[in-house]
Amino acid sequence: MNEEKKRFIQEFVPGKQVTLSHIIANPDQDMFEKLGIQEAGALGILTLTPSETVIIAGDLATKSANVKLGFLDRFTGSLVIVGNVSEVEMAMQEINRFLQGTLKYTPAEITKS
Numbered sequence: 001m002n003e004e005k006k007r008f009i010q011e012f013v014p015g016k017q018v019t020l021s022h023i024i025a026n027p028d029q030d031m032f033e034k035l036g037i038q039e040a041g042a043l044g045i046l047t048l049t050p051s052e053t054v055i056i057a058g059d060l061a062t063k064s065a066n067v068k069l070g071f072l073d074r075f076t077g078s079l080v081i082v083g084n085v086s087e088v089e090m091a092m093q094e095i096n097r098f099l100q101g102t103l104k105y106t107p108a109e110i111t112k113s
Helices: 029-035 053-064 085-101
Strands: 017-025 042-049 068-073 078-083
Touching (some): 042 085, 053 078
Antiparallel strands (some): 017 042, 068 078
């Protein structure tokens, strides 16, 4: 049995930017179970550099809209927020607005599926 080992390389882009900003509206219940988070109407997924920015983004999200933090990782810069679609979108817009306007980050277009 010859198993090929897979190697993952994580690359950080220098600078201050939102590298991904995506909303998944009405995800399948199975997705919430796999992620280990409470089911809601939407998932908002963000990745940020530098990675510690997710702490600021998580704070902004919960203060600007009725959303919960599903996942926050200060080492990879990953943030998942959960709530209804309009609240998740409002939180993500506020994150982009604050990071761009106040901290001079390059924002990412909020995409949806």
